[in-house]
Amino acid sequence: MATTKQPLPSIVSSEEWKLALDQLLIKEKALTRARDALSAERRKLPMVKVDKNYEFHGDEGPISLLELFGGRRQLIVYHFMYAPDWKAGCDGCSWVADAMTHPAHLHARDTSLVMVSRAPLEKINQYKTRMGWTIPWYSSFESDFNYDFGVTTADGERHGASVFLRNGNDIYHTYFTGARGIEYLGSFWTYLDLTPYGRQETWEDSPEGWPQTKPYEWNRRHDEYDV
Template sequence: MPNRKQSSPEIVSNEEWEVALNQLLIKEKEVTRARDALNAERRKLPMVKVKSDYEFQGENGNVSFLELFGGRRQLIVYHFMYAPHWKAGCDGCSWVADAMTHPAHLHARDTSLVMVSRAPIDKLTQYKERMGWTIPWFSSFESEFNYDFGVTTAAGEKHGASVFLRDGNDIYRTYFTGSRGVEYLGSLWTYLDLTPFGRQEKWEKSPKGWPQTEPYVWNRRHDEYDL
């Protein structure tokens, strides 16, 4: 609990709180409608045909790009940062993976979700078991996939999410997001956004005296917190 001598939200009656809450909910609804409009615009984006054939290594052997779809029309690929020489996967990407939905809900809408990384499949399998994940994870170690889609560059590994549409045996890339765009894939951030302290990072506008740290220094893999 913050020190009451430090700046904090005003304490009011329940009636006053409901008035303030309803005013905020009006603004939240505006943001929701704006996001609906943005989603509609995203659905109208042009798409580009994937011309190369890629092969990936999975837990049960090699698979083609087409096989990643699992027979479905749509595919979401999360580009998980895990370079071949790393001892563990990216902690931020691990947050995203922790919050991934049960695939049955996506399958009901003709959509598959997989993760792809450059690390060899044995490393991915070991880390997946450690984290307790069930999302399919494939290695692009022996292909140019990461380079062609801009998530491995001369500067190093990048995270992101690519969306693909299948028309028969033809594959098209329809969307990509990286950086903070992936936060909406990992609800842990959006849960924290609901709380009074927020993410507790210095870039946020919070009352004076609220607990805050630099970003990216506090988050851990879920089995590494000292709680």
């Protein structure tokens, strides 16, 4: 039976490999220091007070933005794309949710992590059960929350992450990132970036013949790859 030969990286001696790895490590360390400097700038960003009252719906009933903190000082909200008329949650957002950390590690640093979508709670819970997630997930249905924070626009839904800081009962919005900024959140993309073939997407600068497909066309929800 005919087979297609896969392209491979160059095969070298252990000494040559170690030299190439050490050279790459210099650049990786520079990137780490640059990322640390950027994180320091992020920590010094000004913030804006949230004066509006928002109501969300969870299994415990109606809940306020303040209550989403769970008594902690910091709150990270992942804006999960799931419009009220969608049959399922966004497949890309599902990747992000699959990779989310155990909350205990965030709680140890006085930080809560929740997801918020515009879909009604019943739809959210059905999809959450299908995906096997335990992440706190709330509905902002009939709330201005998504609109006010720029993740539901005239052009449709966007994903993103908002960070909030609580000082007593006062809430402040300190940071937002969207689009590829979400990749930084411990996602599977960061794992794939470590591999020889990378993400295997056409935009990447890879050697000729490397396996590649268009972005956003190959990834699936984790229970759909065999369909």
